[in-house]
Amino acid sequence: MPIRDFVETDEQYHNGVGLEEYNGKISLVRAYMSKDGEAKAKWGYPEKNKEPISKSIPWKVELGDRDQAVSIFHRFLIELDAPNDPNKPFEDPSIPF
Numbered sequence: 001m002p003i004r005d006f007v008e009t010d011e012q013y014h015n016g017v018g019l020e021e022y023n024g025k026i027s028l029v030r031a032y033m034s035k036d037g038e039a040k041a042k043w044g045y046p047e048k049n050k051e052p053i054s055k056s057i058p059w060k061v062e063l064g065d066r067d068q069a070v071s072i073f074h075r076f077l078i079e080l081d082a083p084n085d086p087n088k089p090f091e092d093p094s095i096p097f
Contacts, residue, residue, distance in 0.1 A: 003031045006039035015042075020060065026069040030059040 003018035010016065014033040019026060020041065030042045042059050045052035063069035
């Protein structure tokens with residue numbers, strides 16, 4: 001699945017986050033920019049009984065369908081005291097992106 005809207009949050013290692021849609025579900029995905037210029041998901045091994053399982057999975061947070069994802073991001077914007085005007089950019093010097 002291609003990573004959409006990649007935002008680089010670490011310029012040294014080209015790590016960041018992006019959006020992914022799979023089977024109608026939108027996820028926020030930990031990702032990196034590869035040398036070929038394509039954003040790719042980071043993968044990891046979840047734990048079971050404090051031991052890593054043998055199968056890796058992408059690091060992501062499923063947000064649900066489009067409406068659920070919009071609602072979740074809206075709640076985060078409110079929590080961050082973002083402006084209500086979507087045309088006015090949110091600026092906070094403490095956030096690196």
